[in-house]
Amino acid sequence: MTRVDANRTAAGCDRCGVDRLCLFGRIAGLRIRRIRTRRGTPLFRSGERVEALFAIRSGCVKEVDVSTGRDGTILNFATAGEILSLQSLQCVPSSTTAIAVECSFVCVVPWNAVNQASLSAPRIVRELMQVIAKAGLEARESLALVRDKEARQRVAGFLLNMHARSQVRSGSTCELRLPMNRDDIANYLGLRSETVSRCFTELARQHLIDVKAKRVRILEVSELRRIYSDA
Amino acid sequence: MTRVDANRTAAGCDRCGVDRLCLFGRIAGLRIRRIRTRRGTPLFRSGERVEALFAIRSGCVKEVDVSTGRDGTILNFATAGEILSLQSLQCVPSSTTAIAVECSFVCVVPWNAVNQASLSAPRIVRELMQVIAKAGLEARESLALVRDKEARQRVAGFLLNMHARSQVRSGSTCELRLPMNRDDIANYLGLRSETVSRCFTELARQHLIDVKAKRVRILEVSELRRIYSDA
């Protein structure tokens, strides 16, 4: 599956589904590396000057705040079509570490390439600003998710989110493959893996989802939404 | 107190302490309204197209996500020298409502003024991008604050944060005036007002702070930091 994606996306930039704007198409001709990261390998580390944007073509990369003890806290999961390191604008040292959750293919777009491109096409700057602002909005959304909801709601929200994001790429399907393990989900949601497990089991018992380890089938989107938003 | 601030800041733009870049100085000459909002009055509402940046000169404005039932969830408190509505970039409808927590004085800078200014001085765009990115970082910080910490740590973190922000403006002092009530603090921290109260009392019992309703004196910054970051 991952391999198929890899082949497809490695073909060229014409099919690149990067979120909201295809930077690559616009700044074509400038040096853009494509790299492959194994699971567990960092794309960049906290404290490093990140001199590039990272666009995920396939796979999944988690962004971790390692400053907060233990094994850090996961701030988001970037999946195919999404951009990483928007916060580490230009050459400001990154506050996060990005680690591949599974084998991933990534485009590395140097900031100076972006800057060059933006000189010739000022719109790019504006769109980039919107992408950055959107990243901020997403942080706020996950804030609302973990701050005010209880465990089952968070898990429902997480599933709905992953579902929606996979819809964008893979069209309408209820099959969902969660690339990350329960610990990562729990970390992201501010819970414990046991609690995540219990919520999965509970939602499955209500026939809203069907869980088989990392494979989840969404059975009742509307009911999940209800659980997520009310109570 | 508020009145004194108001007089001072109303004097002119030369003293404006707006965060990281003084937009006002740079785009001087363009039409910038100054307004005064009473406590409880909204600056802008969720769903509206916000066509301006709002720079807080004095007072305190809370940004609320009203989509999540009840009386909404507070995403941040903007105090003197900080900028609001960075997320509602250009004319995208705002996802939040901004409500004055106390009587506040605000500069309203229309986006097209910013755009005009940025044509003549491209640096402004880059700095603006950094300010926006920084807003995203702050959202991530509060995410980490409420996701992983327990009540006492959150309250300690909140006090340290408010303290640090007031330091920037008013120099070194341990006196802190919290403009918002316990319910707002609790909402912001994902707790209940009773819990916030209990934490205040507990921290005071340990002689780390001194609480008198909305007035807080920080006695042991280092110890507060320890509580915030460990365990």
Place this chain on the structure above:
DNA sequence: CGGTTCCTTGACACAGGTCAATGATTGTGG
């Protein structure tokens, strides 16, 4: 096939939510 790593489930404890009552502070009109 054996060894990890990952997932699930149970029993128990405790942090924080809920409900309720009281006290402090602020604001308003006589």
Place this chain on the structure above:
DNA sequence: CCACAATCATTGACCTGTGTCAAGGAACCG
């Protein structure tokens, strides 16, 4: 300037959701 009301803050008792600890089973990988 005082009295009254309204909002706000504090404290206590109790209860629930989630963390913790522990054990067993499933999936994955060399």
